[in-house]
Amino acid sequence: MGKLVDDLLEFSKLENGNITIESIPFNLENHIEEIVQHVKNSIKNKPVEFILEHDQSIENLIITDPFRLKQVLFNLVINAYKFTNEGSITVSSLLKEDVLEIKVSDTGVGINDNQKEHIFKEFAQADNNQNSNDKGFGLGLTISKKLVEILGGDLTLESELNKGSIFTLKIPVKRSNKPLNANNTSTEVLVKPIFNLKAIVVEDDASMQQFIHDVLKQYGIQAYVFGNAKNALDEIKQIDFDFVLTDIQLPKMNGIQFMEIIKTDTSYKNQPIIAMTGRAKMSTKDYLNNGFSEVIIKPFNSSKIQHVLESFFSSEGTYIKEKNINEEPIEPEGFSIVSLSTFFNNDTDAVKGILKTFLDDTKKNDELLTVAKNTNDINTINSLSHKMLTMFKQLNVEAVIPFLETFELSKTIENNDFITFKKELEKFIKTLEDYIN
Numbered sequence: 001m002g003k004l005v006d007d008l009l010e011f012s013k014l015e016n017g018n019i020t021i022e023s024i025p026f027n028l029e030n031h032i033e034e035i036v037q038h039v040k041n042s043i044k045n046k047p048v049e050f051i052l053e054h055d056q057s058i059e060n061l062i063i064t065d066p067f068r069l070k071q072v073l074f075n076l077v078i079n080a081y082k083f084t085n086e087g088s089i090t091v092s093s094l095l096k097e098d099v100l101e102i103k104v105s106d107t108g109v110g111i112n113d114n115q116k117e118h119i120f121k122e123f124a125q126a127d128n129n130q131n132s133n134d135k136g137f138g139l140g141l142t143i144s145k146k147l148v149e150i151l152g153g154d155l156t157l158e159s160e161l162n163k164g165s166i167f168t169l170k171i172p173v174k175r176s177n178k179p180l181n182a183n184n185t186s187t188e189v190l191v192k193p194i195f196n197l198k199a200i201v202v203e204d205d206a207s208m209q210q211f212i213h214d215v216l217k218q219y220g221i222q223a224y225v226f227g228n229a230k231n232a233l234d235e236i237k238q239i240d241f242d243f244v245l246t247d248i249q250l251p252k253m254n255g256i257q258f259m260e261i262i263k264t265d266t267s268y269k270n271q272p273i274i275a276m277t278g279r280a281k282m283s284t285k286d287y288l289n290n291g292f293s294e295v296i297i298k299p300f301n302s303s304k305i306q307h308v309l310e311s312f313f314s315s316e317g318t319y320i321k322e323k324n325i326n327e328e329p330i331e332p333e334g335f336s337i338v339s340l341s342t343f344f345n346n347d348t349d350a351v352k353g354i355l356k357t358f359l360d361d362t363k364k365n366d367e368l369l370t371v372a373k374n375t376n377d378i379n380t381i382n383s384l385s386h387k388m389l390t391m392f393k394q395l396n397v398e399a400v401i402p403f404l405e406t407f408e409l410s411k412t413i414e415n416n417d418f419i420t421f422k423k424e425l426e427k428f429i430k431t432l433e434d435y436i437n
Helices: 002-015 028-042 066-082 140-150 206-218 229-238 255-262 284-290 302-312 338-343 348-374 378-394 401-409 415-436
Strands: 024-026 048-053 060-064 087-096 099-106 154-160 164-172 174-179 187-193 197-202 221-226 243-247 273-277 294-297 318-324
Touching: 024 028, 024 338, 028 048, 028 066, 028 087, 060 066, 066 087, 066 099, 066 140, 066 164, 140 154, 140 164, 187 302, 197 206, 197 229, 206 221, 206 338, 206 348, 206 378, 221 229, 229 255, 243 255, 255 273, 284 294, 294 302, 338 348, 348 378, 348 415, 378 401, 401 415
Parallel strands: 048 087, 197 221, 197 243, 243 273, 273 294
Antiparallel strands: 024 060, 060 174, 087 099, 099 164, 154 164, 187 318
């Protein structure tokens, strides 16, 4: 059920256009090996061999969205494993000019001609006489197809019944100037626009407050941060603000009500009011129709924030920093700091500062969730889970995210599920402590 909820939320975001894409340099071979290893760790043992055929002519990092590519490849590899009882699964890569081609081939049951045309449609499943426990919900390939198209590429299928299937994805990529193994001291120049603005930020999560404050500071924006809308309204007349950035689900007063009240205040002179949300219940068009100037979907994307700022304001200069190409931080196990590092130009101290606040906040929320579970306070569990989700998604904490997404919407919480969640959360907290220290 957790997997179904994940897929439905992702499908809803895709349908509403609430998907952001990043362009980040990464090592493709390591990326594919990590995905295959993750599949091996996630499934039952079968006499199936994994074969990796990497294009050895790729000597540099490639640039596209590694998170979205990982989503697609994981779906394809796990799908191949489900329907391959014996034999092999081959993942091969090939870079032709600026087009990356990856094939996932299997020796499984295959798909007949009548079903091929429907395989990428939502809730469609091939009738292959496999055990129904392995069939899933028919959204994985649909999501993969849409993600590949958003990346500017295509996903196709060749298959023969009882012989196997070949899924081929092709996406445009850029080649980074950085080699796979950089042992020199070359530098690259990072440029960000400076806006010299003042912003009112309303966000109830402490770690997100610091994160947003520090991100805006990168763009020369002074942020006045409030934990709830009422406090912001009490102070708004004393701040000559240029724009407002507000979460939607807030305590006491939600972001929509906050936006409506601001527009009646004498301090409001048509400044942009930008919504932040981690839910895909409403489309971007819905937020605009409700009166917002723009909406940013959590977890944050650096290019999206910059694009929104540039759509409303002209920069007053640029911030330039030279960084050594060997400054790339080591990726920890169990979570990813790629997104944070991108925001803060691989400034390790800045990233660890955010993580320290996040760690303290997570420990407090862990205690509050335990109390809420013991008192059967479902509303508190719902709201805390929603509040925690953004940073956990920002860090791609795969072991914890499905639980929070389920608890955010659940009317009841099973004891076994909560016990498993607590174990995973405590394991993550220990990993995070070790990384920070």
